[in-house]
Amino acid sequence: MTSSSVLTRSTSPARPRALAAARPLRRPAQRARLRRRNLWIYAFLLPTFVLYGMYTLYPMVASYWYSLVEWNGFSADQTFVGIENYRAVLADPMFWSAVRITVVFMLIVAPLRVLGAFVLAIVLNSPKLPLSSFFRTVYFLPVVTTTAIVGVVMRFILDPASGPLSVLGRVLGTGPIDLLGSSETALPTAALIYVWKFFGITLIYWLAALQTVPKDLYEAARIDGAHALQVFRHITLPLLLPFLLIISVLTVEDCFHAFDLMQTMTAGGPFYSTEIIEIYVYRYAFAATIPQLGFASAAAVLFGLLVLVVVGAQLWLTRLARRGGRA
Incomplete structure (x- = not known):
């Protein structure tokens, strides 16, 4: 048996143990960096989500409710009429x-x-x-x-x-x-x-x-x-x-x-x-x-x-x- 094989056998079991011991020390730091990076990403995306929700999603959802009421857009009174608006449109x-x-x-x-x-x-x-x-x-x-x-x-x-x-x-x-x-x-x-x-x-x-x-x-x-x-x-x-x-x-x-x-x-x-x-x-x-x-x-x-x-x-x-x- 050569000296290189003996050296390899003697050092190979120690390497996984060293890596396993080092990984738990690095993981919290990596997770903290990922959290900070993700927070910045979400912070920059937040205005887009807010504006998209206010000017796209909310009007889409609200239009379904408005289609079921009689409303002129100025007064606060909204009279629920069900599908009467749909009948009027189709007629x-x-x-x-x-x-x-x-x-x-x-x-x-x-x-x-x-x-x-x-x-x-x-x-x-x-x-x-x-x-x-x-x-x-x-x-x-x-x-x-x-x-x-x-x-x-x-x-x-x-x-x-x-x-x-x-x-x-x-x-x-x-x-x-x-x-x-x-x-x-x-x-x-x-x-x-x-x-x-x-x-x-x-x-x-x-x-x-x-x-x-x-x-x-x-x-x-x-x-x-x-x-x-x-x-x-x-x-x-x-x-x-x-x-x-x-x-x-x-x-x-x-x-x-x-x-x-x-x-x-x-x-x-x-x-x-x-x-x-x-x-x-x-x-x-x-x-x-x-x-x-x-x-x-x-x-x-x-x-x-x-x-x-x-x-x-x-x-x-x-x-x-x-x-x-x-x-």
């Missing part, structure tokens, strides 16, 4: 008109954002495209602009009396153009502006999804002689299908929050042709001579249920499509 033709307009707006915006951003992401993701980073920044710039400011500026641009678009129409001999003043063109115009405003978010989603595709698959396909269309059909498209569900759900859900843009551009007009559900709720809750907070809260709750139904149906159809593809 109002203007509510169903707002539902229809909201769904039509979503059906215009969501496909243009999802499919258009997907095509553009494929182009911008090409390494052969010069200035691709510049174009990505250009398409994302409208996202960081305040939505209300975009609505005001677009209302000025589309003004039929002095807007630049109408001035150009007079120069070309077509006369003044009033896209927001017609009940037939106001909603599509607002939808296209909304697509332009938030197009960059969906584009970033698709660009991030494209980064997950392994480059080795592209190289192997090119070595095997596959052309660009075959690579896209058999490699890119199948690997991006799981992301289609996530991006579609996020985009559809985002289409139900167009209040600031629509309010600043059209305020629901002309003739209620662009009155989405959010403007409908706002009109009864804040814009009416005598506010009806209970009625508006019931409409808001029903609007939330509509969003859940649409997203749930989307998830259900996607699962059916996946099962059909596997079969």
Whole structure:
């Protein structure tokens, strides 16, 4: 037996005992440092939790109670009426008109954002495209602009009396153009502006999804002689299908929050042709001579249920499509 093995055997049992004796001495100090660090983390997060609870959670919970009472928002008297507010909302033709307009707006915006951003992401993701980073920044710039400011500026641009678009129409001999003043063109115009405003978010989603595709698959396909269309059909498209569900759900859900843009551009007009559900709720809750907070809260709750139904149906159809593809 060598001296090194004897030394190893003689020192190895003592080492665990030394470590075991040292660990209890270090653990209280480590726990104290962790507690101090966690306290600072919670201290910095506390303002966010408080503000989120005050301005998000509490209004959400309170709206369910307000939907069951008759209240104008000024007096302290709240008369409990049960589901009468829901019955009144469901019996109002203007509510169903707002539902229809909201769904039509979503059906215009969501496909243009999802499919258009997907095509553009494929182009911008090409390494052969010069200035691709510049174009990505250009398409994302409208996202960081305040939505209300975009609505005001677009209302000025589309003004039929002095807007630049109408001035150009007079120069070309077509006369003044009033896209927001017609009940037939106001909603599509607002939808296209909304697509332009938030197009960059969906584009970033698709660009991030494209980064997950392994480059080795592209190289192997090119070595095997596959052309660009075959690579896209058999490699890119199948690997991006799981992301289609996530991006579609996020985009559809985002289409139900167009209040600031629509309010600043059209305020629901002309003739209620662009009155989405959010403007409908706002009109009864804040814009009416005598506010009806209970009625508006019931409409808001029903609007939330509509969003859940649409997203749930989307998830259900996607699962059916996946099962059909596997079969």
